[in-house]
Amino acid sequence: MKIAVISCIHGNYEALNAVLSDIDDHKVEQIYCLGDLVGYGPHPNAVVEMVRSLNIPTVQGCWDEDIIEGLNACECSYPSILAEQRGKLAHTWTDQEIHPETREFLAQLPMTLRVDNLAFVHGSPNNQHEYLLPEIDAFTAMERVLGTGADVLFCGHTHVPYVRDLSDGLVKVQVKRSGVSETATQIHVAPLKRIINAGSVGEPRHGRPNATYVIYDPESAEVKLREVEYDYPKTCAAIIDKGLPAIFAWRLARGLEYAERAEDPTHICER
Amino acid sequence: MGSSIAANQLVWHHDLTGQVLDPASLNLFWFELTEGAYGQIHRVKAIVEIVDGSAWQLSFNQGEDPMETELPVERWLSGRPDRPSQIEVVAGVDFDPIGVTAACRVAGSPMRYYSIIKPSCGSSHENRGYFLYSWQL
Numbered sequence: 392m393k394i395a396v397i398s399c400i401h402g403n404y405e406a407l408n409a410v411l412s413d414i415d416d417h418k419v420e421q422i423y424c425l426g427d428l429v430g431y432g433p434h435p436n437a438v439v440e441m442v443r444s445l446n447i448p449t450v451q452g453c454w455d456e457d458i459i460e461g462l463n464a465c466e467c468s469y470p471s472i473l474a475e476q477r478g479k480l481a482h483t484w485t486d487q488e489i490h491p492e493t494r495e496f497l498a499q500l501p502m503t504l505r506v507d508n509l510a511f512v513h514g515s516p517n518n519q520h521e522y523l524l525p526e527i528d529a530f531t532a533m534e535r536v537l538g539t540g541a542d543v544l545f546c547g548h549t550h551v552p553y554v555r556d557l558s559d560g561l562v563k564v565q566v567k568r569s570g571v572s573e574t575a576t577q578i579h580v581a582p583l584k585r586i587i588n589a590g591s592v593g594e595p596r597h598g599r600p601n602a603t604y605v606i607y608d609p610e611s612a613e614v615k616l617r618e619v620e621y622d623y624p625k626t627c628a629a630i631i632d633k634g635l636p637a638i639f640a641w642r643l644a645r646g647l648e649y650a651e652r653a654e655d656p657t658h659i660c661e662r
Numbered sequence: 663m664g665s666s667i668a669a670n671q672l673v674w675h676h677d678l679t680g681q682v683l684d685p686a687s688l689n690l691f692w693f694e695l696t697e698g699a700y701g702q703i704h705r706v707k708a709i710v711e712i713v714d715g716s717a718w719q720l721s722f723n724q725g726e727d728p729m730e731t732e733l734p735v736e737r738w739l740s741g742r743p744d745r746p747s748q749i750e751v752v753a754g755v756d757f758d759p760i761g762v763t764a765a766c767r768v769a770g771s772p773m774r775y776y777s778i779i780k781p782s783c784g785s786s787h788e789n790r791g792y793f794l795y796s797w798q799l
Contacts, residue, residue: 473765474690476768641699645697
């Protein structure tokens with residue numbers, strides 16, 4: 392039974408449609424979505440309605456959370472004042488645009504999904520805002536997978552797809568408490584663990600405008616990173632027509648992502 | 663700036679005197695400007711001030727890599743810099759001066775932005791002393 396994992400649609404309805412068509416061509420039995428249905432893109436309501444109507448199991452992304460909870464991150468979320476200003480513009484626009492039922496849908500999304508030995512999160516099991524980059528140190532990567540109790544962790548948020556295998560993993564945790572001479576030690580020996588990042592359907596960051604997603608076969612453990620062309624000029628035109636900043640269209644057309652990542656992508660805002 | 667301007671080109675300049683730019687925003691803006699986000703660009707020259715008090719010359723000619731050179735001037739460490747700062751662009755007719763002006767404006771931030779409106783949770787912005795500076799929006 393093959394599954395498809397999509398993430399980071401960001402209100403890009405054209406890209407979502409193209410990806411769903413591509414999924415149809417691959418005889419996939421179940422689709423999972425890793426969140427960020429809204430934000431930056433021009434069609435947040437249509438995207439949410441599509442995901443909801445197809446009953447796609449979905450976790451809550453950082454943008455979904457921010458629309459529900461309001462922006463509450465410090466400047467750590469953005470690499471520059473310019474990027475932050477753009478993010479706020481997009482947030483304000485999206486907040487005004489979405490329908491009450493869209494907001495309700497986003498609010499009830501879970502942080503994580505667990506199906507057999509598979510776990511699905513947006514950023515990391517710890518936080519929707521944390522980036523699991525492919526180069527993150529092995530200890531952190533292994534800890535994040537072990538924290539879910541699954542063997543395969545699907546994540547998004549980075550907007551660049553990747554597969555990272557963690558083999559022969561050993562995590563040793565020692566806790567020394569004040570006033571207690573003994574040190575508590577836990578050792579976790581992990582067989583093959585895997586992090587699979589689904590990339591981004593609606594806001595790619597791989598230098599091309601094409602949407603990306605993942606097809607995974609749990610039986611064979613085969614992973615296919617799919618890259619799908621779509622009518623991105625239509626999305627770019629909608630961005631401008633709807634009054635979103637024209638720079639979003641320019642960046643989308645070049646696969647640059649609307650706003651750049653924070654300088655320290657593993658930093659989690661403490662607020 | 664050279665004097666040979668074609669009929670389908672325009673010269674645009676914007677005074678930045680007194681503005682202090684956030685380096686990360688400047689990098690983003692400079693990349694987008696020279697890559698054509700605000701229309702076709704033939705040449706750019708600029709002198710900008712950044713938050714550590716240094717002044718930089720930015721230069722771009724179409725078909726060449728952008729250049730950024732720190733100017734051999736004293737760092738301006740007290741208050742708003744009071745020395746010439748400007749950007750001048752030779753662009754195609756599709757140039758978007760409003761977008762450039764807006765980006766330049768946002769690339770700076772008033773002191774209250776970091777010290778009052780958005781108190782830091784310990785990010786590198788604070789460590790770099792952004793909150794010590796202000797410039798006009």
